[in-house]
Amino acid sequence: MTARVAISGASRRRSPVTAAPATRQETSTTAAPKLRYIVVTLAGIFAILGGQLLLSISVSSGAYEIASLKGEMRQSEQSLQIVAEEIGALTAPDTLASLAGSMGMVEDNNPAYLRVSDGAVLGEAAPAAEAGQGQIYTVTAGTEAFVPVQIVTDVFASLSAQAAYELSAEDALRAAHVPVVESGEAAIHTAMVTQPVPVATFGGSIPSPITR
Amino acid sequence: MALALVLVFVTASLLMTKLVDVQVVRASELQGESEAIRTTSETIWASRGSIVDSFGNDLALDVDRYDVSADPSVSGDFRRAGETLSLEVALSEIADITGANADEMLFAIRKDPEARFTYLVKGVSPEVHLALRELGIPWLQMDLVRERTYPFGPVAGNITGMLGTDQPLAGVELDWDECLAADNGVATYQRGADGVRLPGTTETVVDPVHGGDVVLTLDSDLQWYVLQQLAEHGSRLGAEHGSAMVVRVSDGHILAAADWPTFDPNDFAQTPTSNTGARVFSSPYEPGSIMKAIGVAMLIDGGYTYAEEKIVAPGIFRLYADRYIKNYSVAQDTQLTTAGVLYTSSNTGLSVLSSRMPRATATSYFQKFGFGSATGVDFLGESNGLLKTGDGLDIVSRYNQFFGQGISVTAAQMAGSYQTLANGGLRVPLRLVEGCVSNAGVLVENPVQEPIRVVSQSASDQVIRSLETIVAQGPLRNVLGIPGYRVAAKTGTAEIANSQGYGAERVISLAGMAPAENPEYVVLVSFYKPQTSRVSTAAAPAFHDLMSHVLKHYRVAPSSEPAVLPPVTW
Numbered sequence: 001m002t003a004r005v006a007i008s009g010a011s012r013r014r015s016p017v018t019a020a021p022a023t024r025q026e027t028s029t030t031a032a033p034k035l036r037y038i039v040v041t042l043a044g045i046f047a048i049l050g051g052q053l054l055l056s057i058s059v060s061s062g063a064y065e066i067a068s069l070k071g072e073m074r075q076s077e078q079s080l081q082i083v084a085e086e087i088g089a090l091t092a093p094d095t096l097a098s099l100a101g102s103m104g105m106v107e108d109n110n111p112a113y114l115r116v117s118d119g120a121v122l123g124e125a126a127p128a129a130e131a132g133q134g135q136i137y138t139v140t141a142g143t144e145a146f147v148p149v150q151i152v153t154d155v156f157a158s159l160s161a162q163a164a165y166e167l168s169a170e171d172a173l174r175a176a177h178v179p180v181v182e183s184g185e186a187a188i189h190t191a192m193v194t195q196p197v198p199v200a201t202f203g204g205s206i207p208s209p210i211t212r
Numbered sequence: 213m214a215l216a217l218v219l220v221f222v223t224a225s226l227l228m229t230k231l232v233d234v235q236v237v238r239a240s241e242l243q244g245e246s247e248a249i250r251t252t253s254e255t256i257w258a259s260r261g262s263i264v265d266s267f268g269n270d271l272a273l274d275v276d277r278y279d280v281s282a283d284p285s286v287s288g289d290f291r292r293a294g295e296t297l298s299l300e301v302a303l304s305e306i307a308d309i310t311g312a313n314a315d316e317m318l319f320a321i322r323k324d325p326e327a328r329f330t331y332l333v334k335g336v337s338p339e340v341h342l343a344l345r346e347l348g349i350p351w352l353q354m355d356l357v358r359e360r361t362y363p364f365g366p367v368a369g370n371i372t373g374m375l376g377t378d379q380p381l382a383g384v385e386l387d388w389d390e391c392l393a394a395d396n397g398v399a400t401y402q403r404g405a406d407g408v409r410l411p412g413t414t415e416t417v418v419d420p421v422h423g424g425d426v427v428l429t430l431d432s433d434l435q436w437y438v439l440q441q442l443a444e445h446g447s448r449l450g451a452e453h454g455s456a457m458v459v460r461v462s463d464g465h466i467l468a469a470a471d472w473p474t475f476d477p478n479d480f481a482q483t484p485t486s487n488t489g490a491r492v493f494s495s496p497y498e499p500g501s502i503m504k505a506i507g508v509a510m511l512i513d514g515g516y517t518y519a520e521e522k523i524v525a526p527g528i529f530r531l532y533a534d535r536y537i538k539n540y541s542v543a544q545d546t547q548l549t550t551a552g553v554l555y556t557s558s559n560t561g562l563s564v565l566s567s568r569m570p571r572a573t574a575t576s577y578f579q580k581f582g583f584g585s586a587t588g589v590d591f592l593g594e595s596n597g598l599l600k601t602g603d604g605l606d607i608v609s610r611y612n613q614f615f616g617q618g619i620s621v622t623a624a625q626m627a628g629s630y631q632t633l634a635n636g637g638l639r640v641p642l643r644l645v646e647g648c649v650s651n652a653g654v655l656v657e658n659p660v661q662e663p664i665r666v667v668s669q670s671a672s673d674q675v676i677r678s679l680e681t682i683v684a685q686g687p688l689r690n691v692l693g694i695p696g697y698r699v700a701a702k703t704g705t706a707e708i709a710n711s712q713g714y715g716a717e718r719v720i721s722l723a724g725m726a727p728a729e730n731p732e733y734v735v736l737v738s739f740y741k742p743q744t745s746r747v748s749t750a751a752a753p754a755f756h757d758l759m760s761h762v763l764k765h766y767r768v769a770p771s772s773e774p775a776v777l778p779p780v781t782w
Contacts, residue, residue, distance in 0.1 A: 123696030
């Protein structure tokens with residue numbers, strides 16, 4: 001600014017006649033920009049400050065969100081692990097074997113196969129022996145007997161509860177003098193139709209086995 | 213007026229001095245102090261890799277657990293939902309959830325009321341952790357820890373080994389530690405007065421490195437079944453211990469390798485150390501007559517005999533003046549074929565045949581079958597067994613070796629030699645570990661070892677046909693036979709050496725393969741020091757149950773070709 005004024009001063013000294021209008025013109029063009037500059041600069045500064053404020057507010061509120069989401073994620077991971085551990089316990093071979101045994105399943109080591117192409121029976125099928133099946137042996141020495149985890153005990157409990165329910169349904173049916181047609185199976189069938197057996201939930205983790 | 217000016221000036225300069233002192237002179241010191249107050253560091257837990265079976269079932273894995281502790285200095289009454297609850301009530305609630313003893317916890321807290329920390333229960337599950345958190349007890353603290361669990365308990369404990377407090381102690385856990393090991397990370401961050409992380413302050417100082425997963429060839433369902441059979445038959449026999457293996461013939465994969473009694477790697481503190489290892493790999497024994505099948509295969513391959521060759525098995529085979537070999541029951545000379553030597557398990561007949569083979573040739577065959585050196589598995593602490601060679605091979609052992617005395621082998625070596633027979637004489641080194649799946653999900657395969665040609669296809673076929681006679685026609689046919697399948701198997705009753713020579717105790721074994729026309733699986737089962745019966749026939753029911761289960765489990769089609777078996781006598 002000062003440099004420009006000095007130059008215009010110098011030009012005024014050199015040609016005083018033409019200097020006056022030139023100076024007027026110059027001041028009118030420089031005064032307006034000064035105000036504009038100030039306004040623009042201040043507005044810019046405030047905009048930047050405001051923006052920064054907003055940004056830091058949003059960042060810090062984001063931090064709270066992140067913290068709560070992280071907590072949520074942690075919790076989900078944990079539920080996943082809880083369920084995975086339950087699945088692990090339920091799929092353990094001895095759990096499956098004793099569950100199968102408690103449903104009255106026995107192992108048959110003499111299977112036969114039906115060949116689809118020609119209907120031939122391969123192998124010699126033999127009925128499974130019932131005695132001595134389904135027993136689970138303790139395979140460790142020097143440690144206490146295996147204690148199944150809670151979920152396994154729960155499943156066993158609901159299984160036996162269901163079995164007990166079915167038995168009592170059968171008894172109730174007999175007591176009510178519903179004609180028992182030859183086989184007990186038909187009677188149970190009737191009972192199932194007229195009064196559906198509530199499905200045990202097993203904590204929603206495994207499908208309810210229908211043993212009849 | 214002047215006084216006021218002076219006052220203002222003095223106050224201002226005092227403030228200025230303080231300002232400069234705080235902002236400039238001690239700035240960095242104060243800033244550091246405040247940062248230290250705000251900054252906390254945390255462990256970023258890294259998971260040790262899992263050990264999985266060939267179906268991806270976890271045999272060993274890391275899980276989250278919590279250590280529950282209390283601050284005794286503030287443990288006492290607290291308010292919840294408008295009620296004041298006492299320490300005793302809180303502890304009984306904790307006891308109900310965790311199953312811990314309330315009195316013990318009370319003692320831990322009362323012991324030192326000034327203390328700021330005492331453990332109440334260690335290692336509770338996430339479920340329990342959530343339940344405890346809902347109690348809203350202000351002085352209760354729960355810290356995350358990682359714990360190793362073995363979901364199937366004792367099923368594969370002998371193979372996986374276990375983890376001690378800090379380091380792996382045995383088995384695959386120790387042998388493959390380089391793959392499994394994880395390094396916890398450390399992070400620092402600053403937090404505000406309310407405990408929330410200040411944005412942009414989290415700094416990972418050390419990155420956590422998760423471990424890789426080790427993939428085994430085991431089939432845990434089968435392994436469980438095998439273990440159950442060992443327990444059932446082993447306790448029936450009153451045996452000291454028993455081992456069994458199932459090997460897939462085509463690739464030498466070990467599908468089951470069980471030892472009974474075994475241990476639960478989740479809880480092994482009370483288990484005698486004799487039960488915490490893998491006897492299949494680590495404890496060598498004299499196998500007895502199951503070795504005869506190997507001996508005959510060597511003799512046929514070397515051109516010293518063939519399955520139908522007619523020989524006379526003497527009642528007594530004299531080695532020198534007062535040393536002779538006799539048979540288990542037959543005292544007179546018998547007209548046998550070479551197949552018949554296996555069928556009747558004739559010691560003297562085999563000695564007639566083995567006398568034809570130079571001892572160095574025999575030794576090199578035994579070595580090719582894998583005796584005297586670790587199997588392809590190279591399990592941690594695996595025994596090489598003992599194969600006498602060269603000058604160490606005395607005249608008695610030179611003959612005895614052929615029927616499994618004077619040579620000691622591991623169950624794994626024995627199963628490997630039967631894999632060789634079953635695979636047409638081509639030994640595929642046994643395999644237990646498929647490889648390591650790195651934390652990036654890439655399988656780094658455990659190098660597959662080159663198969664070794666040990667005997668010819670014809671030699672192994674002749675031996676298998678001979679072994680089939682035992683199952684098809686022998687006295688054990690009703691026990692060993694599996695309807696619909698052709699099975700080849702050999703019994704073995706070995707004497708156990710003690711300080712006075714061979715005593716009354718025995719190892720009884722059965723080794724075999726099925727289906728005999730094209731063997732797919734090898735099963736080996738042995739019981740050490742059975743009491744109720746000391747002859748190999750006592751192990752037959754266990755072999756039958758295992759083999760028939762294996763055939764069913766893997767859906768092996770029943771045999772369609774009838775067996776053409778060599779004659780056993782003439």
